[in-house]
Amino acid sequence: MTGDRPLISAIIPTHNRSALLREALDSVMAVEGQGELFDLETVVVDDASSDGTQDVVARYPVRYIRNAVNRGLSASRNIGAAASHGQYMAFLDDDDLWIPERFKAQITVMESRPEVGLAYSPTFRVFNGIELPIAPVDGPSGYVFEQLLLRGNFLISVLAVLIRRTAFERVGGFEGAGIEDYDMFLRLARYFPFAFVASPVALRRWSSAGLFLTLIATGRSRPLYRELIARALALKPRLSGRFRERVIDRMELGNLRDLLSVARPLRDLPDSECVSQVLAHISEYPRLARLPHGRRTLAWFARTVVLASPSPFDTATTLCEGVERSCGASIQTRRLLARIWMELAVGFLLAGQRPLSARALALALRNDPTQFVARLASACVDRARFLRRDAQGPVLEEQYALLQRRGTGQDFIP
Helix, strand or coil: CCCCCCEEEEEEEECCCHHHHHHHHHHHHCCCCECCCEEEEEEEEECCCCCCHHHHHCCCCCEEEECCCCCCHHHHHHHHHHHCCCCEEEECCCCCEECCCCCHHHHHHHHHCCCCCEEECCEEEEECCEEEEEECCCCCCECCHHHHHHHCCCCCCHHHEEEEHHHHHHHCCCCCCCCHHHHHHHHHHHHCCEEECCCCCEEEEECCCCHHHHHHHHCCHHHHHHHHHHHHHHCCCCCCHHHHHHHHHHHHHHHHHHHHHHHHHHHCCCHHHHHHHHHHHHHHCHHHHCCHHHHHHHHHHHHHHHHCCCCHHHHHHHHHHHHHHHHCCCHHHHHHHHHHHHHHHHHHHHCCCHHHHHHHHHHHHHHCCHHHHHHHHHHHHHHHHHHHHHHHCHHHHHHHHHHHHHCCCCCCCC
16 A cells, blocks of 8 residues: 555456456456555465466466465455455456446445445446346445345345455455355345445356356255355344244245246256256245245246147146145145146137136136136236336337346346
8 A cells, every 4th residue: 555545455266267367357457546546456366277377467467376276266265365455355256357447436435434344336247248237226235234135145246346354354254155245245244334336347247157057057056045044144143033034935036036037048948957946946945835926936937838848738737746746735835736727827828729728727726716816916917017118118128128038137027
């Protein structure tokens, strides 16, 4: 640090991605405000790469640390943090980029509000070269621990946050693999207020082969989220039982949404794999059958699978039998089955298959006639939603169509 300027430590873990690392380092070197608003040090942690990573790093004014063996992302970030000296820390993965205005607004907020432990901002996002909407568009500030539990990881990614070192050291660094960003945010939010700064600061580049989508597609993300939420709830034992139940329900609905609205379209998962994961999920957490949004989502999924099948009614029967086996015999299971058959009745009718629609409707009414009313109410809500979109103009419609085609984590399930 020179004079009164704060020092920011930029920490970049990397493993066998020397070409992408060069782009990431170029983006760091282009950050504006260095030597004026703040000073910047860069630490690259090479997690036992076997490519030309060291040669790439040698061209830049950075500190280079090489792990003798592969330690993983969390450990590499912590190694870089321990070797750095800044009052503030910022983390950049080797496949992402910072924009030139990365720290200008965030450092001003952090310097003027010493109680804030973390500042976060929106990111531009690209998936396999396709531009997605900026996220988050807005976000809460202050003590956001409970909102972070209920809403999920609305900060999106660690590449867009600036963390005060004292806060980072208080909570003990990164832990785990796959969703370590969210884990860190929850631990920080338990003790420190956050500040949302509206200016975008980074470009996040997603890949269909990335770890996050792989964890979701294989079902490995579900136990990780359950462990993470259990640890987070333990940080605040006086939370009410009702609140804890809501948090867990929202987390499980998020797991279901991630599979069907994110991994399924982005990874082009076959229906058979999705059905297997869905049945495993409701077997692990049968309460999904009790949650109205869970029933709605599962019914929507069943409709898409069945209508794409060459033998729709046989597929529907087999799927519903699988649901009953996974959930067990109960009133809630019958309610879920009724909602599925009701959605299938609508799908068959729209496809011009009236006899199948009548059979599906009869099965829905036999299981639970209340779901007929629930589906009518849902249709009215959907119609009002689309009318609002029409009133807001074509730009929003284009963005909504993009979400439907690409699945970005937004809940667009009808």
